[in-house]
Amino acid sequence: MNKKMNILMFSGEYDKALAALILANSAKEMNIEVTMFFAFWGLLLVRDPKKMSEEDKSTYEKIFANMTPKNIEDLPLSKMNLAGLGKKMLLEMMEENHAPSLTDFLNGAIHKGIKMQACKLSCDIMGFNENELIEEVEVVTANEYLKDAINSDIQLFI
Amino acid sequence: MNKKMNILMFSGEYDKALAALILANSAKEMNIEVTMFFAFWGLLLVRDPKKMSEEDKSTYEKIFANMTPKNIEDLPLSKMNLAGLGKKMLLEMMEENHAPSLTDFLNGAIHKGIKMQACKLSCDIMGFNENELIEEVEVVTANEYLKDAINSDIQLFI
Amino acid sequence: MNKKMNILMFSGEYDKALAALILANSAKEMNIEVTMFFAFWGLLLVRDPKKMSEEDKSTYEKIFANMTPKNIEDLPLSKMNLAGLGKKMLLEMMEENHAPSLTDFLNGAIHKGIKMQACKLSCDIMGFNENELIEEVEVVTANEYLKDAINSDIQLFI
Numbered sequence: 001m002n003k004k005m006n007i008l009m010f011s012g013e014y015d016k017a018l019a020a021l022i023l024a025n026s027a028k029e030m031n032i033e034v035t036m037f038f039a040f041w042g043l044l045l046v047r048d049p050k051k052m053s054e055e056d057k058s059t060y061e062k063i064f065a066n067m068t069p070k071n072i073e074d075l076p077l078s079k080m081n082l083a084g085l086g087k088k089m090l091l092e093m094m095e096e097n098h099a100p101s102l103t104d105f106l107n108g109a110i111h112k113g114i115k116m117q118a119c120k121l122s123c124d125i126m127g128f129n130e131n132e133l134i135e136e137v138e139v140v141t142a143n144e145y146l147k148d149a150i151n152s153d154i155q156l157f158i
Numbered sequence: 159m160n161k162k163m164n165i166l167m168f169s170g171e172y173d174k175a176l177a178a179l180i181l182a183n184s185a186k187e188m189n190i191e192v193t194m195f196f197a198f199w200g201l202l203l204v205r206d207p208k209k210m211s212e213e214d215k216s217t218y219e220k221i222f223a224n225m226t227p228k229n230i231e232d233l234p235l236s237k238m239n240l241a242g243l244g245k246k247m248l249l250e251m252m253e254e255n256h257a258p259s260l261t262d263f264l265n266g267a268i269h270k271g272i273k274m275q276a277c278k279l280s281c282d283i284m285g286f287n288e289n290e291l292i293e294e295v296e297v298v299t300a301n302e303y304l305k306d307a308i309n310s311d312i313q314l315f316i
Numbered sequence: 317m318n319k320k321m322n323i324l325m326f327s328g329e330y331d332k333a334l335a336a337l338i339l340a341n342s343a344k345e346m347n348i349e350v351t352m353f354f355a356f357w358g359l360l361l362v363r364d365p366k367k368m369s370e371e372d373k374s375t376y377e378k379i380f381a382n383m384t385p386k387n388i389e390d391l392p393l394s395k396m397n398l399a400g401l402g403k404k405m406l407l408e409m410m411e412e413n414h415a416p417s418l419t420d421f422l423n424g425a426i427h428k429g430i431k432m433q434a435c436k437l438s439c440d441i442m443g444f445n446e447n448e449l450i451e452e453v454e455v456v457t458a459n460e461y462l463k464d465a466i467n468s469d470i471q472l473f474i
Contacts, residue, residue: 003308005304005308008472010332010335010474012395013395015198015199016168018198019168019197019198022279022300023300023303023304026299026300026301026304027304030301030304030305032304032308039335040331040335041331041394041395058409058412060405060408060409060412061409063405064405064409067396068396078169078199079170079171079199080225080226089218089221089222090283092218093216093218093219093222093283093284093285094283096216096218097282097283099279099282099283121338121415124413124415125406125409125410125413125415126409127409141342142338142339142342143342143346145339146321146339146342146343146346146348146470147346149470150319150321150348150469150470152470153308154304154307154308154310154313155313155470155471155472156166156313156314156315156472157315157472157473157474158168158315161466163462163466173356173357174326176356177326177355177356180437180458181458181461181462184457184458184459184462185462188459188462188463190462190466236357237328237329237357238357238383238384247376247379247380248441250376251374251376251377251380251441251442251443252441254374254376254377255440255441257437257440257441311466312462312465312466312468312471313471314324314471314472314473315473316326316473
């Protein structure tokens with residue numbers, strides 16, 4: 001088939017990340033090559049909670065690192081979050097249907113060999129160092145994103 | 159022309175739905191083949207208010223079905239909703255310009271034969287049964303979405 | 317290379333606009349032809365603060381024009397805006413990294429000759445007259461958008 005999909009993951013919300021990772025995993029299972037490029041809030045999906053550090057961070061970067069959810073399961077919904085209540089309800093409904101969690105889908109994507117990239121400029125601004133990210137994620141520029149996306153059959157901004 | 163557009167409708171907001179349906183209708187009038195795939199909050203656009211039922215629903219699914227707008231005209235704006243005030247203002251401004259309502263655009267899309275699909279996994283999680291949806295909507299998996307999208311000339315995630 | 321990218325800018329938020337304009341500028345520098353189509357809230361990016369006028373506006377249109385930010389630097393974040401506090405923090409972090417501002421990126425896009433289009437229907441509804449927009453922006457219909465997008469190698473809805 002030799003087809004290719006590129007997802008620019010801008011959002012850091014639980015439901016949008018779920019949608020992106022379901023598509024990415026499904027595509028990979030259909031032998032579609034997949035690249036995910038994490039930028040801005042999307043970076044919150046690829047920090048490794050075991051490797052976060054305050055080293056080399058400015059005061060603002062420290063505050064920012066601390067006020068954002070360290071665990072991807074704690075990301076809010078894009079709507080109807082209702083101070084966590086709507087989120088809790090969605091999780092219960094997912095469990096009732098034996099749907100995998102966001103963490104499962106992220107790990108699945110990594111194990112399936114989906115290409116994971118983080119936006120260099122976003123990392124710089126938010127003060128995330130490459131060694132704080134999941135090992136499989138490569139930090140690249142917007143140019144690298146564009147080269148990949150322009151040669152893809154599907155491009156989505158999520 | 160034989161071109162094709164695929165819209166993944168993730169959002170359940172009035173303004174984004176309006177944008178998606180205006181594009182879908184315009185494209186169809188230009189002889190572009192159009193598929194709309196409704197997932198997550200996007201499903202709120204394709205429930206049939208006359209067919210909603212509490213049958214086969216868990217407690218969470220009943221609460222969820224009841225707290226979400228039954229009529230698409232009641233969907234909120236993605237911003238400046240201002241507890242309904244911003245929305246009311248937008249509707250007044252649309253009326254001043256004789257712009258059709260969201261319902262008009264949705265009916266137009268159905269009558270023009272735009273292909274309407276609902277995401278199976280989203281339906282399962284949210285507890286929407288196929289017979290609660292608009293008749294013209296077919297429930298399909300993410301795989302079906304990907305097959306359609308990969309053969310399209312435009313793919314948008316809205 | 318002769319490649320083409322089309323961005324539909326729907327959102328009027330600072331961070332999403334930044335992402336869109338960084339991609340647009342980077343693409344143009346790689347000799348990818350770029351069109352940006354501003355619709356709905358995206359129109360807030362292409363009003364010219366020196367040319368805004370109350371002429372020919374209905375009451376609602378006047379209120380709307382006045383309650384939306386006149387300067388693009390005043391646009392809110394899509395999340396963590398925290399009544400402006402999160403936004404201020406992001407701007408400080410951008411400054412620490414000597415990142416250009418949104419205004420810089422918008423001017424860069426204009427100077428590089430990126431094609432700028434505004435959605436006619438959105439302008440009509442929101443009551444923005446063509447002569448209130450930045451000079452380089454052309455008002456076109458959804459049909460014009462679709463013709464451009466269908467012949468592009470990347471289409472994004474931001």
